[in-house]
Amino acid sequence: MTSSPSAGTAPHGFPAADALAPSRPQANVRRDGATGLARLSFLIPTIYIIFLLLPIYWLGTMSLKTNQEILGAFTLWPTNPTLANYRVIFTDPSWYNGYINSIIYVALNTVISVSVALPAAYAFSRYRFLGDKHLFFWLLTNRMAPPAVFALPFFQLYSSFGLIDTHIAVAIAHCLFNVPLAVWILEGFMSGVPKEIDETAYIDGYSFPRFFVKIFMPLIASGIGVAAFFCFMFSWVELLIARTLTTTAAKPIAATMTRTVSASGMDWGVLAAAGILTIIPGALVIWFVRNYIAKGFALGRV
Amino acid sequence: MEKTWNNKAWFMVLPVLLLVAFSAVIPLMTVVNYSVQDTFGNNEFFWAGTEWFEEVLASERFHDALFRNLAFSLIILAIEVPLGIAIALAMPRSGFWVPVCLVLMALPLLIPWNVVGTIWQVFGRADIGLLGHTLAYLGIPYNYTQDPVAAWITVIVMDVWHWTSLVVLLCYAGLVSIPEAYYQAAKIDGASRWSVFRYIQLPKMHRVLLIAVLLRFMDSFMIYTEPFVVTGGGPGNSTTFLSIDLVKMAIGQFDLGPAAAMSIVYFLIVLALSWVFYTVMTNYGQDER
Numbered sequence: 341m342t343s344s345p346s347a348g349t350a351p352h353g354f355p356a357a358d359a360l361a362p363s364r365p366q367a368n369v370r371r372d373g374a375t376g377l378a379r380l381s382f383l384i385p386t387i388y389i390i391f392l393l394l395p396i397y398w399l400g401t402m403s404l405k406t407n408q409e410i411l412g413a414f415t416l417w418p419t420n421p422t423l424a425n426y427r428v429i430f431t432d433p434s435w436y437n438g439y440i441n442s443i444i445y446v447a448l449n450t451v452i453s454v455s456v457a458l459p460a461a462y463a464f465s466r467y468r469f470l471g472d473k474h475l476f477f478w479l480l481t482n483r484m485a486p487p488a489v490f491a492l493p494f495f496q497l498y499s500s501f502g503l504i505d506t507h508i509a510v511a512i513a514h515c516l517f518n519v520p521l522a523v524w525i526l527e528g529f530m531s532g533v534p535k536e537i538d539e540t541a542y543i544d545g546y547s548f549p550r551f552f553v554k555i556f557m558p559l560i561a562s563g564i565g566v567a568a569f570f571c572f573m574f575s576w577v578e579l580l581i582a583r584t585l586t587t588t589a590a591k592p593i594a595a596t597m598t599r600t601v602s603a604s605g606m607d608w609g610v611l612a613a614a615g616i617l618t619i620i621p622g623a624l625v626i627w628f629v630r631n632y633i634a635k636g637f638a639l640g641r642v
Numbered sequence: 643m644e645k646t647w648n649n650k651a652w653f654m655v656l657p658v659l660l661l662v663a664f665s666a667v668i669p670l671m672t673v674v675n676y677s678v679q680d681t682f683g684n685n686e687f688f689w690a691g692t693e694w695f696e697e698v699l700a701s702e703r704f705h706d707a708l709f710r711n712l713a714f715s716l717i718i719l720a721i722e723v724p725l726g727i728a729i730a731l732a733m734p735r736s737g738f739w740v741p742v743c744l745v746l747m748a749l750p751l752l753i754p755w756n757v758v759g760t761i762w763q764v765f766g767r768a769d770i771g772l773l774g775h776t777l778a779y780l781g782i783p784y785n786y787t788q789d790p791v792a793a794w795i796t797v798i799v800m801d802v803w804h805w806t807s808l809v810v811l812l813c814y815a816g817l818v819s820i821p822e823a824y825y826q827a828a829k830i831d832g833a834s835r836w837s838v839f840r841y842i843q844l845p846k847m848h849r850v851l852l853i854a855v856l857l858r859f860m861d862s863f864m865i866y867t868e869p870f871v872v873t874g875g876g877p878g879n880s881t882t883f884l885s886i887d888l889v890k891m892a893i894g895q896f897d898l899g900p901a902a903a904m905s906i907v908y909f910l911i912v913l914a915l916s917w918v919f920y921t922v923m924t925n926y927g928q929d930e931r
Binding site: 381382383384385388389391392393394395396398399402410411414416452456457459460462463464466467468469470472473475476477479480481482484485486487488489490491492493494496497512513515516519520523535573576577578579580584594597598608611612615618619622623626627630631633634635637638639641 | 644645646647648649650651652654655657658659661662664665666668669670672673728729731732733734741743744745746747748749750751752753754755756757760761762764765769770771772773775803806807808810811812814815850853854857860863864866867884885886888889892893898901905908909912913915916917919920923924
């Protein structure tokens with residue numbers, strides 16, 4: 341920085357100075373600028389993460405307060421932390437059944453989606469067949485379809501089969517967007533496995549089902565995990581269709597949360613506790629797929 | 643990868659085809675059915691032709707909702723994409739903090755959408771919410787249930803909070819795929835920070851950015867739950883986006899004909915966008931292989 345007069349006129353490594361200055365002292369200037377930036381650059385993600393966590397933190401503190409404290413004096417953290425709100429949820433069947441219902445249909449949906457998507461993804465990644473590209477595109481349109489368009493026809497369709505208010509109805513309805521998602525993600529992972537592996541296995545005398553289960557599935561185990569995670573997630577966060585198709589017996593937790601208005605007004609503490617409990621499943625499993633999150637959101641195409 | 647032509651592969655696709663056909667084609671046919679018929683109750687239907695389509699396409703209500711939704715999508719893209727790129731660039735490339743950052747950032751993406759709405763509804767209330775209380779304390783007028791501007795700001799900030807991480811994660815995935823040699827070459831050439839971004843990082847992020855923009859555009863185009871929980875489409879109709887309007891019409895007022903016609907128009911717009919998305923996804927993949 342001190343050695344070059346031209347760098348002195350443009351202290352922050354301006355492009356014009358870069359072009360004019362001799363290369364060696366110039367490189368020093370640039371590195372100084374870069375490390376200076378690097379030292380501060382951790383601030384941007386830190387501030388962003390604080391911005392992300394603040395509303396969640398607020399929900400968390402509310403869940404540990406009594407309704408009097410929430411509505412009374414304004415405090416940044418609970419003065420008398422209490423688990424009473426959580427106790428309400430874990431002892432009242434109308435609350436905890438919501439969680440059980442959600443988990444049942446989400447698990448059903450994940451199993452159905454991944455198991456039908458596996459062979460289809462294999463076909464798309466290994467073979468060309470009549471109409472394959474159209475089919476692949478059509479699947480995508482279902483992932484992109486607005487659930488609002490389907491809410492009413494779903495209700496009528498499942499009513500005519502007598503499936504309203506059953507877990508399987510929600511599980512099959514969520515296949516609308518989860519099966520395409522699983523096919524796309526798995527196809528992305530399967531295309532990364534060289535075709536020679538399939539051919540070698542056939543030469544070694546493996547039948548197709550045995551090859552698929554014994555050799556191929558272990559090779560794309562991470563892909564199956566990621567596909568399952570994303571099916572789980574998108575079924576877990578969806579509410580419009582799940583709420584339309586259920587009344588009481590299979591009502592998801594997210595829909596149960598809309599009825600916290602009691603005689604004494606809104607039950608904010610219980611609402612907050614229920615909200616925190618819906619965040620936990622995702623937060624628990626995300627660590628396992630942290631390296632594949634981007635790939636999953638990009639439908640297997642990063 | 644060279645693929646072999648084999649029509650027997652259809653048998654492997656068949657389960658998916660049947661399942662998705664059951665949950666997509668049958669409901670869509672119901673919608674098409676309603677869109678061309680009129681009813682006076684008692685399950686009696688009359689042929690109405692394109693009447694509903696003309697009504698919907700000419701109605702101010704649809705235009706307003708479409709305009710609001712487009713404005714919303716463009717605003718959130720204009721905020722989330724630059725912000726996402728900036729955060730991805732500032733993130734460390736390796737070390738202990740990388741997985742921690744990734745997991746914390748992905749957290750909002752895993753929260754049920756109505757809980758996202760609830761979180762912001764509570765957060766923005768002047769009596770019990772941190773944001774609302776702080777703003778009231780500072781003397782800034784803010785009431786998202788009465789003031790349309792405040793309602794819009796709340797819905798936009800909520801979406802930025804909810805989905806910017808998606809842009810960050812995708813951009814970051816693009817950035818870490820750049821070999822270290824590229825940066826060394828740039829250093830030898832004395833490239834400025836800006837030219838490193840413009841000629842090395844941006845081209846490498848090009849594809850993931852396109853995916854991010856398209857995904858964000860489509861998902862914001864069919865947003866329903868979050869604004870519905872926070873504002874219920876109000877005050878007035880100021881945050882009534884397409885999906886909210888559609889559900890109001892179909893389930894609230896039970897206007898099946900117009901609602902079905904609107905669904906079809908809505909779906910066709912999404913279909914056109916999906917095609918752009920598909921072209922981007924598949925063509926890029928083939929270039930790389």
